[in-house]
Amino acid sequence: MGQGKEKILQTALQEFSEKGYDGARIDYISKMAGVNKALIYYHFKSKEELFTAVINDLFEKAVSVSIEPTGTSVRENLIQVMEHFIDFLHSNPYFVKIMDQSVAQDRDIFQQLHRQNFFFEMVMGMYQLGVQTGECRKVDHPEDFVVSLLGAVYFYFSHHKAIRKFYGNISEEEVIVIRKKTMKDMISRLIFL
Template identity: 30%
Template sequence: MRHEKVDVIFQAAVQVFAESGFDQAKMDDIAQAAGVAKGTIYYHFKSKEELFVGLMNEGMKRLIDCARRSIAVHDSPAEQLKALLHAHVHFFIQNEKLAKLVLNEAFGTKERQQQFRAKIREYLNLIQEILQKGMETGEFQLEHPQETASAVFGAASVVVLQKIYSLEQYGTQASVEAKIPAMIDSLQRVFFSGLTNHKT
């Protein structure tokens, strides 16, 4: 079982990295936010880099677990894709700061992202499996499941991120959550109009 202090450190790191960015974030600030000594962080993570990668991987792991739980109750690939979109939007809305970090890093180019991108690939593979299953059952009509999986991830992520930023100045968590049905409906209409010959 992972040490409970790691969760506390992760929560603090999300806050500091989201506010300051990786380069400007300081381990002292993370330690202060976590209410632990800086040495405690270094006991679990050798460097800021390792902490950041661990945080990103943990965030993606939680998203993947959330998506898997959501699709597990459905047999139809179409229903599984709907469930995944629903889980994706809800997860990132409920974890706004983590969403910003994950999505900024997903489209970045730095070397520290190599391990994190492996976790992104795991999520894309999950989406691709749903799409390929839908192709086999005849529910989906597409020629490039790998590229389509990336499109699903990208579109769903940008829709959420745009909404978070647009409401950041004057909105509340409740006002963002109120937009969830519209975001999910828009994503489903975009993808299912292209994947199938019938309306959702």
């Protein structure tokens, strides 16, 4: 395999994540990737198939970074998982963008990806374990708490462009540190005793 295919996928990810499926231009991708347009159609049947390939490629690389918490308490593990989530969103801005583009319009490939539920289920499971071990307080609607927590983490990244200014002139790394601290605080106060 030549390096063309990989370059096309990279560039297409960027283009799709910035412009969305409809806004993305094949001509532009070929120009940016420095390959001939015909090469794109040599490797991929259509724009739709290129998009699908981009998504699958992204998920393969993304989910391969799996999450195996190693702490000794539910609290520790939950915080580990959340920090991992924050790091992941921080280092994969295209992931967030293309996710949101695909949610906003609802592209069918998205309905098929069961990985969407994965994170929710995991956090939910950890909470339930915490209730069993007596570490977590019982709440009436844990699913709503989990959704709120995930939203609290996700929102900053998904609306980064609009939100970032509220943090002033510090580096992105510093923001990430603050975010982790806040989330730790939130988790502790919200669902632990």
